[in-house]
Amino acid sequence: MSLTPQEVTNTKRELQENFKRTGLSLEQVAQDLHTTTDVIEDTLNLSVHYIEDPWILKNYLEDQLDDHGITPYPFTALVGDYHRQWFLNSHRIDQKEIG
Numbered sequence: 420m421s422l423t424p425q426e427v428t429n430t431k432r433e434l435q436e437n438f439k440r441t442g443l444s445l446e447q448v449a450q451d452l453h454t455t456t457d458v459i460e461d462t463l464n465l466s467v468h469y470i471e472d473p474w475i476l477k478n479y480l481e482d483q484l485d486d487h488g489i490t491p492y493p494f495t496a497l498v499g500d501y502h503r504q505w506f507l508n509s510h511r512i513d514q515k516e517i518g
Contacts (some may be wrong), residue, residue: 426496427465430473434463436492437480453478458518468518471508474501475517 438448442499445456452459452475452497477497484491502509 422465422496425473430494430496431463431465433492433494433497433515434465434473434476434480437477437484438463440489440492441480441481441483441487444469448476451474452515452517454518462517469508469511471501471511472517473497474512475515478512479515 440474441448445459449459450454459476460468460474462476465473467473474497477494481491501512
């Protein structure tokens with residue numbers, strides 16, 4: 420399944436806004452997710468090798484925001500239970516295997 424051009428634009432904005440709201444550095448996010456800053460930057464821009472990566476970053480950002488009592492910017496395409504999306508490897512998402 421792929422996103423429409425508008426959904427791509429929206430999802431990039433939503434990921435980037437939530438990243439900004441966390442106040443975390445790219446380095447900290449990369450360290451927490453056991454990857455590189457390049458992978459995080461690519462995921463923020465939806466330039467990914469695995470379609471699960473935006474979901475992993477989304478979940479991470481939402482968890483960080485929730486832990487600090489900050490309201491996340493709402494997502495419009497990355498919604499619902501990813502376990503029910505046949506095209507996603509939910510195990511990768513659950514294991515936070517990004518990049």
